[in-house]
Amino acid sequence: MISGPGTRLLEYVCAFLLAAMVVFLFIQVLGRYALQNPPEWTEELGRTAFVYATFVGAALAVAKNAHMRIDAVVKLLPAAAQAWMQVLIHLIAITFLIFVVYQSAILLPSLAFQPLTSLPFLSKAWFFAAVPIGCSLMLVYEVLHLWIYLRSMRQGRAGRA
Numbered sequence: 001m002i003s004g005p006g007t008r009l010l011e012y013v014c015a016f017l018l019a020a021m022v023v024f025l026f027i028q029v030l031g032r033y034a035l036q037n038p039p040e041w042t043e044e045l046g047r048t049a050f051v052y053a054t055f056v057g058a059a060l061a062v063a064k065n066a067h068m069r070i071d072a073v074v075k076l077l078p079a080a081a082q083a084w085m086q087v088l089i090h091l092i093a094i095t096f097l098i099f100v101v102y103q104s105a106i107l108l109p110s111l112a113f114q115p116l117t118s119l120p121f122l123s124k125a126w127f128f129a130a131v132p133i134g135c136s137l138m139l140v141y142e143v144l145h146l147w148i149y150l151r152s153m154r155q156g157r158a159g160r161a
Contacts, residue, residue: 002063002144010060010137017053021046040118049125055134062141084152090146097139104131 024046031038061067074085112126 001065002141002148007060007063010056010063014057015054015055016048021053024049034069044116044118047099048130049141050152051127052130052134059134059137059141062138062145065145086149087146087153090142090149093142094139094146097135097142100135101132101139103136104128108132 009062022043028042028046031042058067074082077085108125108129111128114124116122116127118123
């Protein structure tokens with residue numbers, strides 16, 4: 001588990017995004033059922049808050065080592081093999097995240113001039129930027145986990161980083 005001011009900030013960002021999502025959806029439901037005329041922007045902002053909360057929350061889960069893992073086969077291996085398997089798993093995650101960040105960064109400029117439907121002054125790039133932002137944060141935490149794990153392996157006390 002990686003803790004510190006950055007991780008704490010991610011917790012606050014996630015809490016803010018969830019609160020914003022609740023407010024937007026409350027306004028949407030109130031407008032739909034009480035006023036019979038829901039504001040269109042609430043649905044789009046609620047969806048955007050949801051997507052950002054998903055990717056920032058995934059980064060927070062990486063920081064706290066809270067992602068679900070299936071490690072039944074890994075636990076059958078000898079201790080040394082388990083340690084190197086953990087290194088391999090981190091390297092695969094890092095490679096995948098680099099690929100996603102790169103591909104999503106290529107896609108963003110093509111969305112820069114496409115406006116959101118109900119908020120035409122905002123581009124769709126703001127909506128889809130959640131992917132490279134969240135995956136970049138996950139990448140940072142995966143690299144930190146790998147560094148901590150390799151350091152603990154070198155010192156002879158490899159465990160879950």
